[in-house]
Amino acid sequence: MRLRGIRGSRNVEDRRRRSGGGRRAAGGIGGVGLLVVLAIGYFAGIDVTPLLQGAAPSGQDRAPRELSAQEQQAAQFSSRVLATTETVWEDIFADQLGLEYVPPVLVLFSGTTHSPCGGASGATGPFYCPADSKAYLDTDFFVTLSRQLGARGDFAAAYVIAHEVAHHVQNQLGILPEVNARRQKASQVEANALTVRLELQADCMSGVWASMVEGLLQPGDIEEALNAARKIGDDHLQKSAGQVPQPHTFTHGTSKQRARWFATGYNSGRVERCDTFGAAQL
Numbered sequence: 001m002r003l004r005g006i007r008g009s010r011n012v013e014d015r016r017r018r019s020g021g022g023r024r025a026a027g028g029i030g031g032v033g034l035l036v037v038l039a040i041g042y043f044a045g046i047d048v049t050p051l052l053q054g055a056a057p058s059g060q061d062r063a064p065r066e067l068s069a070q071e072q073q074a075a076q077f078s079s080r081v082l083a084t085t086e087t088v089w090e091d092i093f094a095d096q097l098g099l100e101y102v103p104p105v106l107v108l109f110s111g112t113t114h115s116p117c118g119g120a121s122g123a124t125g126p127f128y129c130p131a132d133s134k135a136y137l138d139t140d141f142f143v144t145l146s147r148q149l150g151a152r153g154d155f156a157a158a159y160v161i162a163h164e165v166a167h168h169v170q171n172q173l174g175i176l177p178e179v180n181a182r183r184q185k186a187s188q189v190e191a192n193a194l195t196v197r198l199e200l201q202a203d204c205m206s207g208v209w210a211s212m213v214e215g216l217l218q219p220g221d222i223e224e225a226l227n228a229a230r231k232i233g234d235d236h237l238q239k240s241a242g243q244v245p246q247p248h249t250f251t252h253g254t255s256k257q258r259a260r261w262f263a264t265g266y267n268s269g270r271v272e273r274c275d276t277f278g279a280a281q282l
Contacts, residue, residue: 001081001155002216008079009086011103016067016075016110016139074139075108081158082106085165088212096271097173104168105134106161113138126160128167130176135164151231153224155217159206159262160228166205170198189248197276199252200261203229204274207265222266229258257282 067075086103093101107113112121116131126137137160145160146152170176179198183191210217210225230236233255235245252258261282265274276282 001158001213001221002218003077003080003084006080006216007083008076009082009103009106011082011086011105012075012079013105013107013134014075015113016071016108071139074142077154077157078106078108078137078139078161081161082165084213084216085162085209088209089165089169091212092208092271099172102133102172104128104165105132106164107134107136109136109138110140111138126164128164128171130167130171133168133171135161135168137161137164145228149228149231151224151228153220153227155221155224156228159210159225162206162209163202166202166209169205170202175201192249192251195251196253196257197279197282200257200282201274201276203253203258204261204265204276205271207262207267208269208271208274209265210262211266211269225262226259229262230255233258253282 082103086101089103090101093099107115109120112119113136114120115129115134115136117127117129120127120136121138126135126141128135141160142157145156167176175198179194183194186194206225210222232252234250234252235247236255238245238249253261261274261276
């Protein structure tokens with residue numbers, strides 16, 4: 001992805017110089033009644049120890065320190081990608097939705113951090129908290145994404161950020177609170193099915209964003225995003241963890257579904273095509 005010359009976003013909160021990235025709040029990510037946290041779903045419901053072996057060390061026990069050149073580069077990359085989402089969604093809200101877009105804040109952390117939605121660690125994966133309209137990202141996760149999950153390339157990392165921003169779009173459009181209310185009245189299986197549709201819609205919206213930054217794309221970028229979508233499908237992750245896929249436990253969709261909905265958004269460039277809740281088949 002060509003980001004040289006792209007301005008960085010001002011909506012970045014960098015907590016990585018703190019020891020452990022900040023205190024760990026009570027309550028875990030994704031707890032019952034806390035369906036306000038939308039993680040991209042890399043590790044949902046599986047034992048990820050085999051996947052995380054050899055991953056970049058967390059910052060949980062680090063003392064306050066200066067950031068390395070690699071960490072500075074990750075922050076700059078994230079800030080520039082976030083800026084592209086701000087430009088794209090501002091235009092889409094105005095042109096397609098007739099609304100004004102208010103961008104989220106991206107919190108960069110190392111090891112552990114806290115949010116109004118609960119505590120998080122690097123193993124949680126990136127997540128969005130609608131209670132404070134912030135997306136949370138441990139930049140060490142880019143290493144895990146590439147080395148442990150096999151989703152290589154800078155555009156795969158950009159897709160991660162775009163997906164969390166898409167959850168913010170859902171929140172601003174009132175989709176998140178509506179789905180949360182429906183989930184609280186549903187059985188666990190029904191609630192999981194609703195979350196799958198929510199996550200696939202975020203994948204589709206990520207594709208819409210990608211269609212709007214074509215001038216920044218390089219050969220192979222879209223395939224990197226599609227590969228990332230496949231690598232983080234519930235079925236693929238459960239198989240990678242040595243489990244037999246259990247569809248009733250899926251919360252983010254299969255590899256095929258995630259790649260398909262990203263492609264739907266990318267090929268159409270229209271938010272209206274991301275109606276996963278109205279789709280008869282996913």
